[in-house]
Amino acid sequence: MQKLKKLKILFLPAWYPSETHPVSGIFIQEHAKAVSQYCNIRVLYVERADSPSGNFYQCEEKVEDGLETLRIKYQKSPIPKTTYFLYLWSIGKGFSSLLKQGWKPEIIHASVYSAGVPAVLLGKIYKIPVVITEHWSGFPCKSLKKLDIFKARFSMNRAKEILPVSKDLEKSIKAYGIRNKFEVVPNVVNTNIFYPPEKKEKREIKKILFVALLSPQKGLTYLVEALSIVKNKREDFQLDIVGDGFYKVQYEYMLKKVGLEKFVKFHGLKTKKEIAEFMRNSDFFVLPSLWENFGCVLIEAMACGLPVIASNVGGIPEIINKDNGILVPSKNVEALSEAIDYMLDNYQNYSSEKISQYAQENFSYEAVGKQLLDIYESLVIKK
Numbered sequence: 001m002q003k004l005k006k007l008k009i010l011f012l013p014a015w016y017p018s019e020t021h022p023v024s025g026i027f028i029q030e031h032a033k034a035v036s037q038y039c040n041i042r043v044l045y046v047e048r049a050d051s052p053s054g055n056f057y058q059c060e061e062k063v064e065d066g067l068e069t070l071r072i073k074y075q076k077s078p079i080p081k082t083t084y085f086l087y088l089w090s091i092g093k094g095f096s097s098l099l100k101q102g103w104k105p106e107i108i109h110a111s112v113y114s115a116g117v118p119a120v121l122l123g124k125i126y127k128i129p130v131v132i133t134e135h136w137s138g139f140p141c142k143s144l145k146k147l148d149i150f151k152a153r154f155s156m157n158r159a160k161e162i163l164p165v166s167k168d169l170e171k172s173i174k175a176y177g178i179r180n181k182f183e184v185v186p187n188v189v190n191t192n193i194f195y196p197p198e199k200k201e202k203r204e205i206k207k208i209l210f211v212a213l214l215s216p217q218k219g220l221t222y223l224v225e226a227l228s229i230v231k232n233k234r235e236d237f238q239l240d241i242v243g244d245g246f247y248k249v250q251y252e253y254m255l256k257k258v259g260l261e262k263f264v265k266f267h268g269l270k271t272k273k274e275i276a277e278f279m280r281n282s283d284f285f286v287l288p289s290l291w292e293n294f295g296c297v298l299i300e301a302m303a304c305g306l307p308v309i310a311s312n313v314g315g316i317p318e319i320i321n322k323d324n325g326i327l328v329p330s331k332n333v334e335a336l337s338e339a340i341d342y343m344l345d346n347y348q349n350y351s352s353e354k355i356s357q358y359a360q361e362n363f364s365y366e367a368v369g370k371q372l373l374d375i376y377e378s379l380v381i382k383k
Contacts (some may be wrong), residue, residue, distance in 0.1 A: 007376050009039045010098070010105035011067075012091070014112035016045040016072075021163045023269075027135065027296050028111040030188040032067055034369035035109075038289035039376065040099060042105070043069040046090045048083070057090065059097070070094050091118040095199035104128075107376045110138055111238060113148075116155030118325050124158075129379040132156060133163040133185065133297055137293050139172040139312060149176060156180055160379050163372075165294040166315025184373060186319070188301045188368045189359055193272050196305030196356045197280040206237045206344050209282035209306070211275055212289075213298045219311060221332070224251065226288075226336035228258040230323030230344075237344055239286075279304035284347045286340065290330050292316050305352030309339045319362075324355045 011032045015025030030042055049058070058073040077083040082130045084188045098104070108130045110119035116132040123130040132155060138144050144152065154161050163185040164170040170182050212218040220241070227239060241251075241264060248266065255261045270278065275297075279285070285301035285308045290316045301308055301320065308325035310316050320327055326343065328335040361367060 006294045007039045007373075007380060008043050008103065009035060009105060009376060010095075010108045011035075011041060011043045012108055012110045012115045013043070013045055014110075014115035016043070016047075018047070020050060025111070027187050027294075028133070029065065029067070030190065030296075030365075031111070031133065031185075031368070031372070033065065034188045035372050036067060037365055037369045038122070038373040041067055041282070042103065043067050044067065044072075044091065044094045044098070044365045046072045046074065046087060049073040057093070059094070060207040070097065083230070088118050088121070091178065092122070095122055106380050107131065108374075109133065109372075110155070110159075113152040113155050117151050120155050120158040123245055126239060129160045129382075130158070131375065131379070132159045133165070134169060134173060135165055135187075135293060137170060137291055137314075140178065142172075142175075142291065143293060144176065152176060153178060160285075161375060163375070166318050166320065168315045174198060182223060185371055185375070186363055186368060187294050187296045187299065188365060189296070189303045189363045190272070191303050191364045192361050194276045194279065194300045194303035194359075196303075196352050200257065200280075200352070202348075204236060206347070207282045208237055208239045208340070209242070209278055209283075209285050209289065209301070210239060211242040211278070211301075212287065214241075214243050214248050214251060216247065217290050218243075219290055220247075220251055222288045222331055222333050222336060223286060224254050224258065224260060224264075225333045226340055227260055227263065229333065229337040230340050231258075231260060233341060235263070236345070237263065237340075240278060240282065241317065242267045242270050242275055244269045261377045274302060275300065279306055282306060285310065285313070285345050286336075288317075288328070288330070288336055289313060295319070299359050299363045302355050303363070305356040307343065307347055307350040307355060310322075310342060324350065324358060 013025055013028045017026050024052045067108055072094050074086050108128050110116040110132045119130045149203045161181045161383045165187050219264045241315050255264050279301050285306045287310045289311050310320055311330040312327040313330045326339045328339050
């Protein structure tokens with residue numbers, strides 16, 4: 001059977017990068033970029049305006065990172081409990097704008113269940129298949145409120161297929177009474193940015209890298225405690241921290257308290273290209289999260305050839321194995337310190353080439369984009 005080409009796919013994300021929130025939903029944008037290699041992509045992103053303005057409804061259409069993007073901002077409703085309907089109305093208006101341009105999608109790809117609600121409504125009206133990718137940690141953390149549960153069940157039970165980023169997340173979604181066809185589609189790494197160095201020199205001071213939002217969920221407190229144990233045995237390491245957040249001052253105080261300030265450097269927020277450079281100049285990566293549905297930064301580190309130490313939580317065990325890293329129990333400082341101590345002596349025994357190849361084969365634009373293309377084509381054929 002001849003493959004269908006250049007299907008029109010509308011991405012409808014609940015979260016998406018913006019000038020004020022540059023990393024929000026960036027993994028959704030990466031999915032769209034992956035698919036754009038095979039399909040004709042449009043992104044329709046609707047969000048509430050951060051501050052009141054004279055315009056009740058603002059619309060802007062332009063190409064962002066190679067993706068044709070229609071951004072719509074709407075104001076909070078003056079009538080209590082009706083703002084959500086303005087969100088739905090704004091999406092409908094944006095969709096109508098695309099139709100007027102002569103562009104009708106063959107698949108609507110919503111990202112996160114809340115965007116799935118307008119997606120399935122549009123799908124019903126215009127007879128377009130809908131798929132929903134889910135990323136939200138609220139499912140495994142069991143933090144959905146009654147309205148969230150209603151939206152999740154309404155959208156996910158009516159979509160053609162649910163695409164969680166891990167098997168663990170799939171299990172958590174099903175626990176909320178959602179019954180549908182599931183297929184795990186992982187997050188994506190841009191291997192044009194994240195790739196191994198041509199050569200890495202040996203050095204006396206080993207470089208450990210941590211990249212994440214500085215929040216309790218990422219487990220930096222446990223990493224600091226683990227390194228304080230390691231410091232009592234050896235001093236041949238440096239931890240580079242890339243990221244920022246409300247808790248930075250608290251972590252800086254904690255480092256001084258345990259005598260680690262000269263072993264740790266904070267570098268603040270960095271671009272993807274800058275993060276990739278940090279990874280190529282590091283020896284291994286550590287992410288002791290309390291919870292992760294997937295952990296995009298892990299596949300970025302692996303694409304750069306780094307072995308990783310990560311918590312055995314959520315979807316992480318589905319991507320980390322003995323050939324590319326070490327899994328440790330979450331919040332277990334002793335196990336984390338032992339893993340770091342071991343990695344400081346053995347990181348060079350991991351094959352950087354094989355680790356990078358593993359990331360390329362499973363999480364690259366080509367690999368994930370092709371998986372999504374196959375899903376789209378199967379739905380269009382069945383339509």
